[in-house]
Amino acid sequence: MSAPAGSDVFMxxxxxxxxxxxxxxxxxxxxxxxxxxxxxxxALGFLFLVAPFVALLVRSPWGDLGSLVTSQGALQALWLSxxxxxxxxxxxxILGVPLAWVLARTSFPGxxxxxxxxxxxxxxPPVVGGVALLSLLGRRGLLGSLLDTAFGFTVPFTTxxxxxxETFVALPFLVLSVDGSLRSADLRYEQAAAVLGASPWYVFRxxxxxxxxxxVAAGGLLSFARALGEFGATIxxxxxxxxxxQTMPLAIYLAMQDDPSTALALSLVLxxxxxxxxxxxxxxxxxxxxxxxx
Amino acid sequence: xSRRAPVALVAALALVGCSSSGANDAGASLSASPxxxxxxxxxxxxxxxxxxxxxxxxxxxxxxxxxxxxxxxxDLTITFNFGSSGTLAEQLLADAPADVFASASxxxxxxxxxxxxEPALFAHNxxxxxxxxxxxxxxxxxxxxxxxxxxxxxxxxxxxxxxxxQTVFANAGITAMPDTLGxxxxxxxxxxxxxxxxxxxxxxxxxxxxxxxxxxxxxxEAAGVVNDYPIAxxxxxxxxxxxxAFVDHVLSPAGQTVLTDAGFDPx
Amino acid sequence: xxLDSHVVVRRAAFTLDLELTVEAGEVVALVGENGVGxxxxxxxxxxxxxxxxxxxxxxxxxxxxxxxRKHMSVEERRCGLVFQQHLLFSHLSxxxxxxxxxxxxxxxxxxxxxxxxxxxxxxxxxxxxxxxATRLSGGQSQRVALARALATEPDVLLLDEPFAxxxxxxxxxxxxxxxxxxxxxxxPVVLVTHDPADASALADRVVPLALGRPAA
Numbered sequence: 054m055s056a057p058a059g060s061d062v063f064m065x066x067x068x069x070x071x072x073x074x075x076x077x078x079x080x081x082x083x084x085x086x087x088x089x090x091x092x093x094x095x096a097l098g099f100l101f102l103v104a105p106f107v108a109l110l111v112r113s114p115w116g117d118l119g120s121l122v123t124s125q126g127a128l129q130a131l132w133l134s135x136x137x138x139x140x141x142x143x144x145x146x147i148l149g150v151p152l153a154w155v156l157a158r159t160s161f162p163g164x165x166x167x168x169x170x171x172x173x174x175x176x177x178p179p180v181v182g183g184v185a186l187l188s189l190l191g192r193r194g195l196l197g198s199l200l201d202t203a204f205g206f207t208v209p210f211t212t213x214x215x216x217x218x219e220t221f222v223a224l225p226f227l228v229l230s231v232d233g234s235l236r237s238a239d240l241r242y243e244q245a246a247a248v249l250g251a252s253p254w255y256v257f258r259x260x261x262x263x264x265x266x267x268x269v270a271a272g273g274l275l276s277f278a279r280a281l282g283e284f285g286a287t288i289x290x291x292x293x294x295x296x297x298x299q300t301m302p303l304a305i306y307l308a309m310q311d312d313p314s315t316a317l318a319l320s321l322v323l324x325x326x327x328x329x330x331x332x333x334x335x336x337x338x339x340x341x342x343x344x345x346x347x
Numbered sequence: 348x349s350r351r352a353p354v355a356l357v358a359a360l361a362l363v364g365c366s367s368s369g370a371n372d373a374g375a376s377l378s379a380s381p382x383x384x385x386x387x388x389x390x391x392x393x394x395x396x397x398x399x400x401x402x403x404x405x406x407x408x409x410x411x412x413x414x415x416x417x418x419x420x421x422d423l424t425i426t427f428n429f430g431s432s433g434t435l436a437e438q439l440l441a442d443a444p445a446d447v448f449a450s451a452s453x454x455x456x457x458x459x460x461x462x463x464x465e466p467a468l469f470a471h472n473x474x475x476x477x478x479x480x481x482x483x484x485x486x487x488x489x490x491x492x493x494x495x496x497x498x499x500x501x502x503x504x505x506x507x508x509x510x511x512x513q514t515v516f517a518n519a520g521i522t523a524m525p526d527t528l529g530x531x532x533x534x535x536x537x538x539x540x541x542x543x544x545x546x547x548x549x550x551x552x553x554x555x556x557x558x559x560x561x562x563x564x565x566x567x568e569a570a571g572v573v574n575d576y577p578i579a580x581x582x583x584x585x586x587x588x589x590x591x592a593f594v595d596h597v598l599s600p601a602g603q604t605v606l607t608d609a610g611f612d613p614x
Numbered sequence: 615x616x617l618d619s620h621v622v623v624r625r626a627a628f629t630l631d632l633e634l635t636v637e638a639g640e641v642v643a644l645v646g647e648n649g650v651g652x653x654x655x656x657x658x659x660x661x662x663x664x665x666x667x668x669x670x671x672x673x674x675x676x677x678x679x680x681x682x683r684k685h686m687s688v689e690e691r692r693c694g695l696v697f698q699q700h701l702l703f704s705h706l707s708x709x710x711x712x713x714x715x716x717x718x719x720x721x722x723x724x725x726x727x728x729x730x731x732x733x734x735x736x737x738x739x740x741x742x743x744x745x746x747a748t749r750l751s752g753g754q755s756q757r758v759a760l761a762r763a764l765a766t767e768p769d770v771l772l773l774d775e776p777f778a779x780x781x782x783x784x785x786x787x788x789x790x791x792x793x794x795x796x797x798x799x800x801x802p803v804v805l806v807t808h809d810p811a812d813a814s815a816l817a818d819r820v821v822p823l824a825l826g827r828p829a830a
Contacts, residue, residue, distance in 0.1 A: 292527025
């Protein structure tokens with residue numbers, strides 16, 4: 054008879070859906086010593102990632118750092134970068150979460166093609182993205198020419214163009230992250246909510262979003278980081294002008310042409326800001342959300 | 348030097364990935380050839396690999412000069428690395444494997460001074476106004492660059508063509524109102540080609556290279572501001588004969604013809 | 615209220631073909647081993663599984679009619695389904711879980727909360743109202759899941775293996791709880807269990823099920 058089998062199913066489910074808040078077993082297991090064939094490549098991999106940054110730190114113009122970093126140009130570029138990356142992240146969330154939902158929760162012909170197209174900006178050189186955006190929104194672009202004749206408004210060389218370029222390259226990160234999480238999420242919670250009388254929109258807001266909250270946060274974080282570092286699409290589509298379109302990566306690239314110590318100093322600032330964002334959000338916001346949702 | 352090294356190092360790493368096409372046998376470069384006999388481009392004794400770092404504005408002309416040399420010297424393989432002069436100078440300072448350096452400004456050559464030999468001027472370049480074909484906004488001269496209603500592109504002041512543009516405007520007493528500052532002269536010209544801006548200041552050579560998509564206007568204020576192009580053999584070269592031969596060929600009548608055909612002013 | 619159904623669902627392993635009518639206030643137990651289609655039947659009535667053939671009527675409402683191609687959406691059906699695994703929303707407290715269905719139907723926060731407390735009270739778990747769903751024991755979460763289903767005053771109650779999570783000693787208490795507070799004389803109840811003892815203790819009628827069809 055199947056009484057034990059029934060409780061087994063139940064226990065498995067409890068564990069999966071996180072009803073067990075603290076179980077000591079996994080923690081002990083996690084402290085296991087890594088076998089050498091894993092440990093050595095892991096250490097090499099980490100070194101490979103961190104060594105260039107350490108070198109950057111070592112060779113940085115520490116003496117002049119204060120004045121270089123607080124120069125008006127540097128602050129202007131940093132402030133613009135933070136503003137545009139934040140705006141791009143917000144747009145990514147507004148467009149990307151619904152897009153991920155449609156990809157994960159509905160089925161329609163050509164869905165896999167759509168999924169591939171969504172990730173295209175991820176694998177293409179960003180400069181190509183910039184050219185593509187110009188083809189659409191440039192003054193002679195498909196849409197841009199209409200905007201120009203109708204409103205006398207052109208998108209390139211504006212801060213809006215920076216946000217568009219950053220959103221273009223950052224959106225796939227959010228969609229991928231949320232799509233994956235939605236597809237692996239337990240559908241039965243959404244079913245339970247629907248049975249209780251919740252409309253699909255209410256289910257999305259009150260059950261689905263909390264369920265995938267951590268991955269939305271992680272996706273938003275990745276999008277922000279990607280937007281912050283965006284260079285190719287920005288310089289191609291939005292151009293380069295201090296205060297309007299010159300973000301930190303552009304300022305760094307141009308400083309490298311004739312003033313390498315400023316370029317180094319700006320790189321340090323961008324690195325510090327990115328790291329602070331990654332560490333800060335990881336430790337507080339994301340882990341907080343994970344704590345709530347599990 | 349030491350402070351600049353990391354940036355240059357990163358750039359050099361990127362470079363290694365791009366310019367590893369010289370697949371000649373290493374032994375060839377060691378084969379002794381009489382140094383004195385290499386002053387004329389036609390001399391057949393030049394061989395081995397030669398790597399030339401040259402400013403982006405030299406892309407077409409140097410490729411042609413290189414073809415001439417390789418045609419005359421079948422055992423010679425020339426690899427080019429075209430880029431912004433400043434970037435190239437940083438790469439040289441980080442011991443990037445180059446034999447010849449041709450820069451678009453005296454300033455960047457000075458940056459690389461400690462790793463190159465005595466530079467020689469081989470060309471000048473002057474600024475022109477380029478507008479999209481048909482000149483839709485009827486740009487007539489430098490004063491139009493102060494019109495905020497026009498979309499204007501200049502080179503960023505950190506690159507030679509931008510520095511030259513700054514000097515032009517300062518001399519003319521005009522406050523330019525650019526919408527964007529191109530990271531290099533080719534990018535700046537592209538904004539005109541694609542019709543995104545109404546006018547830009549670029550080198551004459553780039554205006555010619557942009558072809559029929561743009562129209563060129565010369566302006567009197569350009570006369571006083573020319574950009575000098577110096578060339579030098581890199582001190583650490585492993586193929587000094589070929590390097591010197593390349594420099595000599597650039598300075599020879601044949602090389603100079605290629606350059607002037609492209610719009611450079613001769614030395 | 616009366617549940618009148620003929621549910622046909624074709625699956626790879628079996629075809630569920632069950633004609634079942636449950637009168638107002640009647641408790642019917644579907645009994646059978648795992649994998650014979652008991653849960654599929656409940657999900658079909660709740661609208662989570664589409665019918666390949668047949669119909670589901672609840673009172674004078676048609677929830678499903680395969681011939682007329684009618685399929686009422688899940689949220690409109692007014693079915694109370696208690697899942698075997700309870701499926702409490704882990705980001706909400708016990709009371710918020712119970713209030714969920716009411717809030718989803720537009721009931722104000724305060725009213726929904728008061729109503730939720732009342733149901734938690736009736737099911738004996740009022741003291742856990744503010745406990746996060748993740749901190750409830752198996753028995754507590756079952757009561758909260760029952761309260762959550764009942765708080766929306768569904769037209770039919772569908773219970774999927776309500777005793778699977780409980781050890782044997784806890785069963786008499788749950789039996790009593792169901793009889794006293796959950797079963798009434800209006801609402802039809804379908805109870806799914808693999809344990810004939812539970813079925814005969816609670817149900818007015820037992821329908822044995824074997825591989826998708828009523829057992830002989």
